[in-house]
Amino acid sequence: xxxxxxxxxxxxxxxxxxxxxxxxxxxxxxAIFLRTGARGKTAVDLARELLIQFGGLRGLLQAxxxxxxxxxxxxxxxxxxxxxxxxxxxRFLGERVARGATLRSPMDTRDFLVSRLRDRAxxxxxxxxxxxxxxxxxxxxxxxxxxxxxxxxxxxxxxxxLAHNAGAAILxxxxxxxVAEPSRADETLTRRLVEALALVDVRVLDxxxxxxxxxxxxxxxxxx
Numbered sequence: 001x002x003x004x005x006x007x008x009x010x011x012x013x014x015x016x017x018x019x020x021x022x023x024x025x026x027x028x029x030x031a032i033f034l035r036t037g038a039r040g041k042t043a044v045d046l047a048r049e050l051l052i053q054f055g056g057l058r059g060l061l062q063a064x065x066x067x068x069x070x071x072x073x074x075x076x077x078x079x080x081x082x083x084x085x086x087x088x089x090x091r092f093l094g095e096r097v098a099r100g101a102t103l104r105s106p107m108d109t110r111d112f113l114v115s116r117l118r119d120r121a122x123x124x125x126x127x128x129x130x131x132x133x134x135x136x137x138x139x140x141x142x143x144x145x146x147x148x149x150x151x152x153x154x155x156x157x158x159x160x161x162l163a164h165n166a167g168a169a170i171l172x173x174x175x176x177x178x179v180a181e182p183s184r185a186d187e188t189l190t191r192r193l194v195e196a197l198a199l200v201d202v203r204v205l206d207x208x209x210x211x212x213x214x215x216x217x218x219x220x221x222x223x224x
Contacts, residue, residue: 012044026057033081038073046073061086062119090115109170110208110215117174117210125152125173127160130205132167152189154196161202169197171207180211187223194224 012028021029030047037043050071054060060068061082068079109128117124125143130136140160143152161169171193173186186209194204207218218224 026051030057030060033085034073034078036073050074113172113208113210114213114215117172118213120174121176123174123176125171127157128170128172129161129164129166130168130170131165134168134205137164137166152193154192157193158196158200158202161197162200166202168203168205170205172210173208174210178212180209180214180216182207182209182216182218182221182223187218190218190224 027047031043034043037046123145126141129138190207209216
């Protein structure tokens with residue numbers, strides 16, 4: 001049976017308009033994106049099959065072009081649309097922590113950092129530079145490394161802090177393994193950076209480690 005013959009309350013698009021996007025399942029949201037199904041399958045049926053094929057929504061969104069386009073009902077046009085949707089989401093989160101904004105919501109900051117770093121295949125070290133009133137000056141990716149580490153140079157971090165005339169900073173890096181637990185090396189590096197930045201009157205507010213959808217904050221562990 002075609003979706004248009006379903007009761008209005010069960011059609012994904014009408015359900016979204018009536019109850020909001022959060023009320024829909026992954027398959028229903030994906031069905032709205034797909035718009036049409038395949039022979040003998042509704043868009044929801046096709047969406048469910050794709051989620052199984054790719055191991056869930058995240059697997060679908062992370063698929064490279066070749067694998068994505070090989071999926072039933074997909075292709076270059078859908079790949080381009082999906083890329084645009086993902087980039088819009090990243091930019092939306094980025095605007096919530098844009099230059100001049102005050103860090104009033106830790107959740108906004110964490111959502112932004114997860115969107116930027118969670119799916120990186122290599123470790124990346126970043127710094128969120130703030131003024132003395134904790135307004136955002138810049139977010140910079142300063143060092144990139146391998147699967148299990150990145151070489152971080154305190155002198156370069158200090159130089160960038162001075163360039164932005166920063167009064168405070170939040171350190172951030174990801175763990176491509178997905179495990180956000182800080183390592184001994186992370187703790188040692190943090191102490192070095194806190195000491196180096198203190199020499200130029202820049203206070204390190206926190207060091208965040210981004211894992212597979214989770215963040216561990218040094219401040220919450222009493223490590224900073």
